[in-house]
Amino acid sequence: MKTHLTQLLANAAKTIAPELQVAILLERPKSADHGDFATNLALVLAKPLKQNPRAIATQLIAAMPNSDYIAKTEIAGAGFINFFLNSHSQQKVVKDILQAGHQYGRNQNGQGQKVQVEFVSANPTGPLHVGHGRGAAVGDCLARLLDANGWDVTREFYYNDAGAQIDNLTISVLARCKGISTEHESFPENGYRGEYINDIAAAYLTKHTVIADDIEVTASGDINNLDSIRAFSVAYLRHEQDLDLKAFQIKFDVFSLESALYTTGKVKDTVQALINSGHTYEANDALWLKTTDFGDDKDRVMRKTDGSYTYFVPDIAYHTDKWNRGFVRVINEQGADHHSTITRVRAGLQALNIGIPNGWPDYVLHQMVTVMRGGEEVKLSKRAGSYVTLRDLIEEVGCDATRYFLAARRADSQLVFDIDLARAQTNDNPVFYIQYAHARICSVLTQWNGDKSLLLSADLSPLDNPHETALMQRLSAYSETVENAANELAPHVIANYLKDLASDLHSYYNEYKFLIEDETVKMARLSLIYATQQVLKNGLDLLGVTAKERM
RNA sequence: GCCCCCGUAGCUCAGUGGAUAGAGCAUCCCCCUCCUAAGGGGAGGGUCACACGUUCGAUUCGUGUCGGGGGCACCA
Structure with a gap:
């Protein structure tokens, strides 16, 4: 639909301003008053054409061919063009969802290419703490998102077993x-x-x-x-960390040991390759890497006076190994305290000059987590002493709530984990709010007790009230949301979307009844909530949160 | 001193180069004869930290200042 409209606009723009190259931007307006799609194209063209944007908008609309999907177009505000889809086009999403089922929202953007997500990577010196939990939740969601976007994903855990x-x-x-x-x-x-x-x-x-x-x-x-x-x-x-991860329902495909990089000679080979590259020098009895050749603010020691290597040398060896294993893309999910290593690792990889693209690998760094209970910061765990363990959290608030809360915030902002809120079974708690929406739909469908396959062919034309329109608009934004979240490496986008979708559903639920006499209307409404249930489930799957059938 | 992230409602947080900046909590009011009230509707609440710049238009981009956090070893 979006590409269809973009095409129409591009043709119209060509008619009006044949010599101009402009990017056509279509957005979904925040307010339903502004239609299903809107474009600022006329505003963008105003300057080069030296004309009033509203006048340009009028010309654009006149130049646009008729479309089977559009009910009306409108010029609004400073010169926005708002598109209102006809009801048939709005309703189409319900069929699309029901036909695709759990595949709905997935795409093939990744073209089956290999991507590795490295996350948690805690050293085996104690139980996993809440910070590792954030890494685990975010990393696992990233892996799920990339999978949904057609990538061949490997989840990897790297640990230092020697230093x-x-x-x-x-x-x-x-x-x-x-x-x-x-x-x-x-x-x-x-x-x-x-x-x-x-x-x-x-x-x-x-x-x-x-x-x-x-x-x-x-x-x-x-x-x-x-x-x-x-x-x-x-x-x-x-073994303890494995139990922590199991409780958090996270599985890794590969565990990599730092010690193996030494025993297999990969560290040695990397050092030699770096020396051969000409980007190293000896000074003060140490071997230095000229990371300043690649944007660092000072050079870094690779081999210390005592003959041992600094930590980023095995890191470079490790990432060379990742590259050699064929990952066109690597995403390292780590705590923000690792940020100083990014430049060094990338510099080392560039120095090797083996075809690794500049800026490879990607990093997603998460900021600190503070845990609150009863309005006060929780700092101690009986088991670990100086920090709150992941296991404590899971035991206290459950796996679903823990995962949701740790993944529902942007990784790069600091996070307050409120235990009381996570335990709350009210709409304070977004996890329950979303799960409740899913459970409510399940309950209605159970009581209807009909053949769900009939819903795929239901006549959807009765779906035209504002609640239904809003819900269908929301549903039709799901696929783009999945793409955006993956492009931005931002799982929290999914969490926010699900909260909004649940809100639309609850609102609709309160306003209208589904199990009614009028068979046509009933089937149309049941189709709509069935589709909503599917999207809620697909979205919750991306977060690794259970879609409960009853609460 | 340098680098990174953040600063949006009383609180926890979304969001965007454009239309009236949103949600939940908290406060106040209303809605179960009804498919789960773990829900819904409404009211109030904002100098989008501050300043300057770019722009037709900045909360969004840039620079600077202030505030919070993290990082700046021949530690990992």
Whole structure:
């Protein structure tokens, strides 16, 4: 419909101003008074044509061929042209939805190309906290969105199982194995003090076996074997994080270990390739990468004086590996504290000069989450000590509400997670509000108890009151919303859309009855709410939130 | 000092180079003989942080200032 109107306008513009190249912009007006579509084309043309925009609008409309879909066009305001679809065109969306079913709103924009979404990527040094939860919710929704837009999506989790933080974890567990209290002065100064360290130590001493990422590790129980403590602790916490992710209903396709980049020689190869590229130099007994060649404000050390590599070297190796695995697109969903790495990783990849496009990979960085309960900030978790865990949240407010609240805000703005609101079972709570709309429709259809396949061929011409028009307009915007959300890498767009759709439905529900005597009107209305149910479900699926049939 | 994000109603947040800047909560009023009131309708509530610039038009784009948060190691 949109492309049809755009074409009509383009033809009209060519008639009036053949020599001008203008982009035709069609938008859906906020107010129903302004029709189904509107364009500012006349305003844009006003300057080059040196004419009054309303006069141009009149000419444009005169130059537009007749369309089977348009009931009327109107000039409004400063010179907007508003298009009102005829009722048949408005109603068509209901049939489209019912025919496409769960496929409705999906498109093939990605053309089956490979995209990787890397998210969470928490190091195995403790349970996942609410910040990881935000990354998990946003990352998973991004993956779902890209899938709906025709991309071949791989979900990946990368973790550091070798660095200084892991050493810290190891000596923390060792200290607990020896019975040293976290309060005691001989406990490692920067050690981890959460209760889970106790649990790991206890499991280690009793020679437990844990399985994580298909690796089985049995504790030796030997407190003099640091390697054994390390391997067991990492596996133990990876297993814990797996349980956290399972509770959050998130699955990864690939787990990547930082240590593997060393053992397979990829770090070494990357360093050599960077040296060969000519973008490195030795100074002060260290090896530097000239990231300033690629827009950084100063060069960065790659190999330290002690011979070890700085963290972004394996990062470059890792991303080279991603590129070699054939991902034309990579999206890294991380906390905002990672933003300083973006320039360095991209610079390193450009330095390699292996055909990686400038600006690859994409990053989606999310800002901090604060958790509130009873009007006060919650800072402590029994298990983890210094932060609120994802598991605490899921247990307290449920998976659906947690996912919704963490994904329903723009990633780049700070988020206040209000536990009381997330638990509320009223229209304060947008999750319940949306789920309730779905459940209400289910309830009506159940009570009707008819053959739903008949709804696909219902006569929709009775659908013409303002509530129905508004609902159909909203439904017809769904496909564009899915595209926009993917283009902007912004899952919250879906959440907002669903809230609006639910609102339209509730409003309609209150104003009209569906199970009525008049068979034609009844079937038309049931078709409309059936289509609404489908779109609610499709949208909730994109967020990973359950579409409940009854509440 | 430099870099990134944010600043919109009392609160939590949407939104947009254009038409009267929206939603929920909170406050006030109204609606169940009725398919789930976990709902709906209405009222009030705004200098879109501030200033300057670009533009026919700026809350939106640019620059600067202020405020909040995060990042600026041969840490990861």
